[in-house]
Amino acid sequence: MNSTRLFVLGALAKDGPMHGHQIRRQAQEDRTELWTDIKPGSLYGALHRMAADGVVEVVRTEQEGNMPPRTVYGITEAGWEELAQHRDEALRTVRFPPDPVDLALLYVDDLSADDVRAVMTARRDEIAQRLAGWRTLHEQARPHLRGLEAITFEHTLFRLEAELAWHNKFLGETT
Known part of the structure; x- marks a missing residue:
């Protein structure tokens, strides 16, 4: 495809x-x-x-x-x-593009727990910013969305929310 x-x-x-x-x-x-x-x-x-x-x-x-x-x-x-x-x-086709963070996390033994936490916090913060941007864009676009456009827009919102939840879980379990 x-x-x-x-x-x-x-x-x-x-x-x-x-x-x-x-x-x-x-x-x-x-x-x-x-x-x-x-x-x-x-x-x-x-x-x-x-x-x-x-x-x-x-x-x-x-x-x-x-x-x-x-x-x-x-x-x-x-x-x-x-x-x-x-x-x-x-x-x-259901496709979830692989995120190399999962592979990279297997090789962080040479980093301190604080360094790993700092990197993952930065990733989480970037995802939170993207999610906030998408929410703003969704609100602006909502009056102009036609047909299935609204639900496809929400698809990205849900995916970002799931990523944010995973990062929060990771950070909560690695303290």
Whole structure:
């Protein structure tokens, strides 16, 4: 499953033909970098590869005023099939990216308990800051969320809350 391809194909399927800048702007507006591994800057390269793979095609070229010409892409029949494959795989697959902290904790024998506690406290504090930021963002976005967007937003909140709870448990048990 490729998140970038899923996003591009999904955007074209949902909103129709777009040029790369529109797709990138949509990724930025959706803040995809916060909840996926998609980097908005990688979308142009992905579009070119996807065109070469035949899942998107050039629909037309547009030019507004003195702006450079922009290539507008649309999803192909093969793209619709690939979109379904990526979407279905993403919905079926449960993935928790491994956190290297678990591995690193196996090798802290040369650190003092205070050093380990300080590092883990800093991690906990960063997670707490991210959670606070997400809560603020959620409150700001709430009036604008449509359909399943609200529940997907909460998914990240719950994951951050679980991480914070684990760090608090770790720090509570290692005093």
